[in-house]
Amino acid sequence: MNAFWDTFGGAGRGMIDFAVHLYRIVHLSFRSLYWIFIGPFKGERIRWRLTFVQMVRIGVNSLPIVGVISFCVGLIIAMQAAYQLERFGATIYVADLVGVSITRELGPLITAIIIAGRSGSAITAEIGTMKVSEEIDALKTMGLNPIGYLVVPRTLAMIVVVPCLTVLADLFGIAGGFVLAIYNLKLPFLAYFNETATAILLKDFITGLIKSGFFAIIIAQIGVYQGFSVQGGAEGVGKSTTASVVSSIFLIIFADLLFTTLFYSTF
Amino acid sequence: MSEPIIQIKNLHSRYGTREILKGINLDVYKDETLVILGRSGCGKSTLLRHIIGLQKQSQGDIFVKGVNMARASDAERDEVLKKSGMLFQGAALFNSMTVGDNVALPLVEHTPLEPSTIEIMTRMKLELVGLSGFESFMPAQLSGGMKKRAALARALAMDPDILFCDEPSAGLDPIVAAGIDYLILKLKRAFKMTIMVVTHELASVFLIADRIALLDDGQVIFLGTREDMKNSSNPKIIQFLQRQPDEEVVDRELYLNSLIGTKYL
Numbered sequence: 001m002n003a004f005w006d007t008f009g010g011a012g013r014g015m016i017d018f019a020v021h022l023y024r025i026v027h028l029s030f031r032s033l034y035w036i037f038i039g040p041f042k043g044e045r046i047r048w049r050l051t052f053v054q055m056v057r058i059g060v061n062s063l064p065i066v067g068v069i070s071f072c073v074g075l076i077i078a079m080q081a082a083y084q085l086e087r088f089g090a091t092i093y094v095a096d097l098v099g100v101s102i103t104r105e106l107g108p109l110i111t112a113i114i115i116a117g118r119s120g121s122a123i124t125a126e127i128g129t130m131k132v133s134e135e136i137d138a139l140k141t142m143g144l145n146p147i148g149y150l151v152v153p154r155t156l157a158m159i160v161v162v163p164c165l166t167v168l169a170d171l172f173g174i175a176g177g178f179v180l181a182i183y184n185l186k187l188p189f190l191a192y193f194n195e196t197a198t199a200i201l202l203k204d205f206i207t208g209l210i211k212s213g214f215f216a217i218i219i220a221q222i223g224v225y226q227g228f229s230v231q232g233g234a235e236g237v238g239k240s241t242t243a244s245v246v247s248s249i250f251l252i253i254f255a256d257l258l259f260t261t262l263f264y265s266t267f
Numbered sequence: 268m269s270e271p272i273i274q275i276k277n278l279h280s281r282y283g284t285r286e287i288l289k290g291i292n293l294d295v296y297k298d299e300t301l302v303i304l305g306r307s308g309c310g311k312s313t314l315l316r317h318i319i320g321l322q323k324q325s326q327g328d329i330f331v332k333g334v335n336m337a338r339a340s341d342a343e344r345d346e347v348l349k350k351s352g353m354l355f356q357g358a359a360l361f362n363s364m365t366v367g368d369n370v371a372l373p374l375v376e377h378t379p380l381e382p383s384t385i386e387i388m389t390r391m392k393l394e395l396v397g398l399s400g401f402e403s404f405m406p407a408q409l410s411g412g413m414k415k416r417a418a419l420a421r422a423l424a425m426d427p428d429i430l431f432c433d434e435p436s437a438g439l440d441p442i443v444a445a446g447i448d449y450l451i452l453k454l455k456r457a458f459k460m461t462i463m464v465v466t467h468e469l470a471s472v473f474l475i476a477d478r479i480a481l482l483d484d485g486q487v488i489f490l491g492t493r494e495d496m497k498n499s500s501n502p503k504i505i506q507f508l509q510r511q512p513d514e515e516v517v518d519r520e521l522y523l524n525s526l527i528g529t530k531y532l
Binding site: 126129130133134135137138140141142143144145149 | 320341345346347357359362372373376377
């Protein structure tokens with residue numbers, strides 16, 4: 001009987017904890033979006049200098065890794081596509097497959113996952129360490145709101161930078177396909193170029209960017225939330241950093257599923 | 268005496284089910300130095316966190332310059348906080364910024380001053396705490412005492428009316444700790460400031476305090492001047508002043524219960 005109550009009690013507590021987390025994350029997100037979009041009209045200023053510093057840290061410093069990984073993924077997709085399409089002598093359609101799958105899906109997703117691992121974790125670790133060493137309290141006692149001072153610059157930087165990186169990832173992914181098509185499949189450059197250009201529609205590109213904007217909000221908010229919820233010392237920072245990466249990747253995939261379903265059924 | 272600048276009325280505070288503060292009533296008057304004395308875990312730091320609005324109480328009210336810290340809007344509270352400084356126990360300097368930037372931050376954020384003016388003011392504040400020439404150092408490069416001084420300079424950046432210090436001499440050697448005490452004394456004389464210090468260091472208490480509040484088990488059990496305290500006959504105060512440990516009460520049954528738990532009884 002005890003085992004019965006333990007099991008169901010545990011499940012119930014888990015559900016309640018989950019609901020509390022969800023409520024807090026949504027609350028935090030609404031407050032930060034309020035500070036970004038409505039705050040400026042109510043006399044709160046956005047700290048552009050801090051935002052710019054974050055853009056450099058999150059965006060510029062991730063350029064090489066995002067470029068290399070999406071190039072490789074483009075190459076991989078092209079090879080897998082060629083493996084199937086060669087049987088029908090239709091290798092020219094590698095261009096369609098690579099172009100569409102990269103712009104619609106893989107560009108935004110890979111960028112988001114790289115940034116979640118690289119910058120989402122960094123945000124959690126930074127804010128978590130600040131919390132442990134009372135720096136957050138110090139900010140509050142100076143009359144500085146942590147949302148305006150810490151959360152808004154990071155969120156804003158993410159929203160600007162992740163779609164930009166996604167465009168780059170799209171280009172590098174398609175370039176990966178090009179390399180395989182020209183050097184291995186011996187397709188003429190112009191034919192492959194034209195095929196890619198006709199295959200990718202503007203809406204493929206745009207839906208990818210819309211997704212990446214939402215991924216950006218997820219990464220920033222989860223990163224910040226996990227940072228603020230650090231308990232204890234260095235160990236707590238480590239735990240929260242792990243939780244930050246795992247939960248933002250999970251939520252990215254989940255949001256991706258929702259958006260893809262929406263775009264697939266409506267457009 | 269003049270009008271109280273901080274009023275605490277029937278303050279109760281709890282962590283979970285444990286009640287930390289059990290009905291605190293305390294007035295702090297303008298330009299006085301009040302020291303809150305008490306043993307570790309008696310709730311003195313918690314009291315300070317309540318006053319500056321870092322924690323919300325379960326019951327009672329706190330007014331700082333007439334503003335109810337628990338009920339006021341963020342903007343109202345921030346106005347009060349801008350004109351008060353807080354020295355944290357662990358200094359709480361921003362580790363990603365230089366000492367100079369740390370001190371300059373409140374000025375950069377809250378005043379429309381030119382960068383060159385802010386730079387001069389930062390140097391003045393650092394000079395005041397004896398850290399001139401350390402503007403470009405990172406907090407990690409400073410010793411414990413220097414960090415405290417830098418944090419004090421940051422707390423003073425906005426020329427506050429009220430200065431809160433949480434254990435200013437904790438973790439410092441006696442000489443450095445005395446240095447911090449004399450610094451607070453110097454500030455008290457140089458600027459008209461209300462200073463509220465939380466500590467358990469008797470030496471600093473008798474040096475800086477105008478009035479002393481002794482906290483025990485979440486309640487103020489004594490409030491008065493240094494002389495009142497020295498002449499007091501309250502056994503708890505005598506125990507505190509003479510640094511005597513708690514008497515060990517040996518209750519065999521209670522001890523046994525605490526080891527095996529209650530389920531076998």
